[in-house]
Amino acid sequence: MIVLGIETSCDETAASVVGPEGVLSDIVHTQQIHSEYGGVVPELAGRAHADKIVSTVNAALSEAGIDKPDAIAATAGPGLIGAVLVGLCFGKSLAAGWGVPFIGVNHLEGHLLSATLEPDGPEFPFLSLVVSGGHTSLYLARAVGEYEVLGETVDDAAGEAFDKVARMLSLGYPGGPEVDRLAATGNPKAVKLPRPRPKVRAPKTPSGHVGTRPLDMSFSGLKTAVRAHLQTENPVAPADLCASFQQAVVDVLTDRILRAADQTGVGRVTMAGGVAANSQLRLALQALNLDVSLPPRHRCTDNAAMIAHAGRSRLLLGERHGLDRAARAQWTPGVV
Numbered sequence: 142m143i144v145l146g147i148e149t150s151c152d153e154t155a156a157s158v159v160g161p162e163g164v165l166s167d168i169v170h171t172q173q174i175h176s177e178y179g180g181v182v183p184e185l186a187g188r189a190h191a192d193k194i195v196s197t198v199n200a201a202l203s204e205a206g207i208d209k210p211d212a213i214a215a216t217a218g219p220g221l222i223g224a225v226l227v228g229l230c231f232g233k234s235l236a237a238g239w240g241v242p243f244i245g246v247n248h249l250e251g252h253l254l255s256a257t258l259e260p261d262g263p264e265f266p267f268l269s270l271v272v273s274g275g276h277t278s279l280y281l282a283r284a285v286g287e288y289e290v291l292g293e294t295v296d297d298a299a300g301e302a303f304d305k306v307a308r309m310l311s312l313g314y315p316g317g318p319e320v321d322r323l324a325a326t327g328n329p330k331a332v333k334l335p336r337p338r339p340k341v342r343a344p345k346t347p348s349g350h351v352g353t354r355p356l357d358m359s360f361s362g363l364k365t366a367v368r369a370h371l372q373t374e375n376p377v378a379p380a381d382l383c384a385s386f387q388q389a390v391v392d393v394l395t396d397r398i399l400r401a402a403d404q405t406g407v408g409r410v411t412m413a414g415g416v417a418a419n420s421q422l423r424l425a426l427q428a429l430n431l432d433v434s435l436p437p438r439h440r441c442t443d444n445a446a447m448i449a450h451a452g453r454s455r456l457l458l459g460e461r462h463g464l465d466r467a468a469r470a471q472w473t474p475g476v477v
């Protein structure tokens with residue numbers, strides 16, 4: 142089955158064709174318009190997707206050498222609703238016009254299953270850390286569609302913390318890649334920063350869990366500690382601060398992965414989402430005494446190959462969605 146995937150949940154307009162042999166095309170257009178605002182402006186994102194969606198999908202089809210796929214998979218959430226709607230409605234319209242099956246895909250499930258798109262990807266069950274600008278969650282994946290949230294951030298996402306620290310240092314948006322680059326020349330022990338643990342009585346987490354689990358995370362205190370350091374009389378050089386901050390994030394994430402492996406007895410581990418492109422985090426995971434397989438960096442940040450792949454995995458199990466499938470701003474992967 143050859144599937145066209147469409148992704149427009151945030152600031153990437155992306156389309157990809159995936160078949161039994163793997164990825165046939167993978168087109169990602171990153172919107173530049175947001176950099177001057179220091180973050181994604183939802184209204185502008187939706188408009189820019191509308192401008193680019195036709196040319197992006199056409200490019201994906203022509204690079205794959207096909208006129209029409211066997212099915213269409215489009216991100217239906219979670220994400221900026223006006224942005225999600227562009228790709229979702231476009232995907233549904235193509236499915237209706239071509240008379241092919243349609244499936245709405247959970248963007249986080251796309252990240253979660255990313256590593257299984259690779260020839261040497263993990264077999265089920267595996268642990269998958271989805272760590273991006275909007276989400277930081279650790280899942281136990283038992284099968285396609287069967288995911289358990291083992292822990293998640295109770296406040297900022299890790300990528301959000303990277304972006305906020307980059308902003309404090311005037312490094313531009315998105316800040317993660319720039320912090321990563323600067324940190325490579327800095328001393329991770331230059332500043333003593335906390336590895337915060339969520340308070341015992343946490344508010345409701347994004348997936349609706351009430352109370353704190355041992356594998357939950359918190360990043361807002363770390364970001365505040367960086368700000369406090371910058372307000373001292375003699376702050377360290379930006380590279381040292383970036384390295385120290387990055388090390389704190391890496392320590393928290395690797396700690397939760399080790400605990401999760403211990404708790405579940407599952408030693409196969411992967412991760413995805415923009416922060417999974419981070420050099421130090423990738424090295425730290427690969428150094429763990431676990432069976433770690435990581436998607437390549439360009440499949441960690443938002444792309445449509447992961448959407449085509451997640452959609453295809455469900456389509457092959459017989460799942461189809463009606464053309465009344467709604468867009469969702471919040472959606473825990475695995476929930477129907």
Ligand code: KG4
Binds near residue numbers: 274420
């Ligand atoms: O998955 P993604 O492309 O979009 C979302 O679904 O959020 O993730 C974007 C996030 C941003 O916060 C960006 O700063 C961060 O991923 N990011 C990184 C790196 N590359 C992207 N963070 C740390 N190191 C990187 N190399």
Ligand code: ZN
Binds near residue numbers: 248252
């Ligand atoms: Zn994402």
